[in-house]
Amino acid sequence: MRVLLVEDEAKTAGFLAKGLSEAGYGVDVALEGFEAQDLIEHERYDLIILDVMVPGLDGWQLLKLVRQRADTPVLFLTARDSVEDRVKGLERGADDYLVKPFAFIELLARVRTLLRRGPPRELDHYRVADLEVDVLRRRVTRNGQRLTLTNKEFALLHLLISRRGEVLSRTLIASHVWNFNFDSDTNMVDVAVRRLRAKLDDPYWPKLIHTIRGVGYQLDSGDDETRADATD
Template identity: 75%
Template sequence: MRILVVEDEVKTADYLRKGLSESGYMVDVARNGHDGQHLIEEFEFDLIILDVMLPGLDGWQLLKLIRRRHQTPVLFLTARDEVEYRVKGLELGADDYLIKPFSFVELLARVRTLLRRGPPRESEHFQVADLHMDVLRRRVVRKEERLTLTNKEFALLHLLLEREGEVLSRTYIASQVWQMNFDSDTNVVEVAVRRLRAKVDDPYDTKLIHTVRGMGYVLEVPS
């Protein structure tokens, strides 16, 4: 089991890393919201322990980003004990809320409970025509040929496969893959789709990624 701790207090972060590691978990630590975002985008975690008051992105903002793409259990760990803060955290999608100072025994019990509960299982495999994606192994194959994709290309293809047959706007794709809104004159989505097509479609007769003029992109088998 792999746990991410997003905590800017050095002593608390080191304490959690040591205690959770000794309890048998793999532990990564981020000391601000932006580093936390980077790790969440790059790796899969079974649980995230999240402080509220963080440099860069705060805990509320980071939780919103997490919930756009993941159902990973999130435990808020914070000194803010006001009821409205706890309610806000739970309404934004946190699974549990623990106040500092805390007992490590209690935190460990909550961690184990959340890990037993786990997130709803998402699809691990996608198959469209002769294109296959294994999400957990991060493996993409077409016509028995392994495709080498960057992290963003993989995320983009994953999104298109999840929403097979649906036309996705450039703005929606940008918000899901890059977790932010791009100005209308930014062509980052077009560039990413072009690069993905070069690997997924160009070498093959059947094209799967299609442009819908004025609307966006869709992945489907042509009729």
């Protein structure tokens, strides 16, 4: 589960991000509104925790942006504790409203509740051609043969297959699999894909992982025209 935390106080943001990470969530932090806007427009989150008073775009504007794009649950976390503000937040589409100061254990309980209410969870089992991925058992087979993957290889495959057909940039892959962004000249993503291909694609047909020149990678079994510029 991926969470976007929008909080302009760096100390508070660090504390919350650490606690949420320890609870098992992937966390991105935005310290101001325009940074949050960029993440909302280019990433997919299971939950957004949103302070009302952040510089740049404020919480109300960001909430409107979220609701124009998706039904992602939004939890307002703010010092604004008036009834009017709470009603305004809920009427504009927030799913919950927690007033500062707060106990982290209460925040965590509200996060878990919202995620249970959210969109259906991702699949536990995927199949593409003769590739099967059992997420819960962390079991991968190709043509009936068991494949042994490292943790990072499995995380990379899970990302690719859960977004089958999408072209994923190297930066996006790095942020999801390693939880941070690599410099543009770093080839770690390419190396990881090459190692995964050696186990997943080299001995089998059809090839499933495709390189899209100048963009990134895609997992798919078809040979449609959308990959006319791909190099396998």
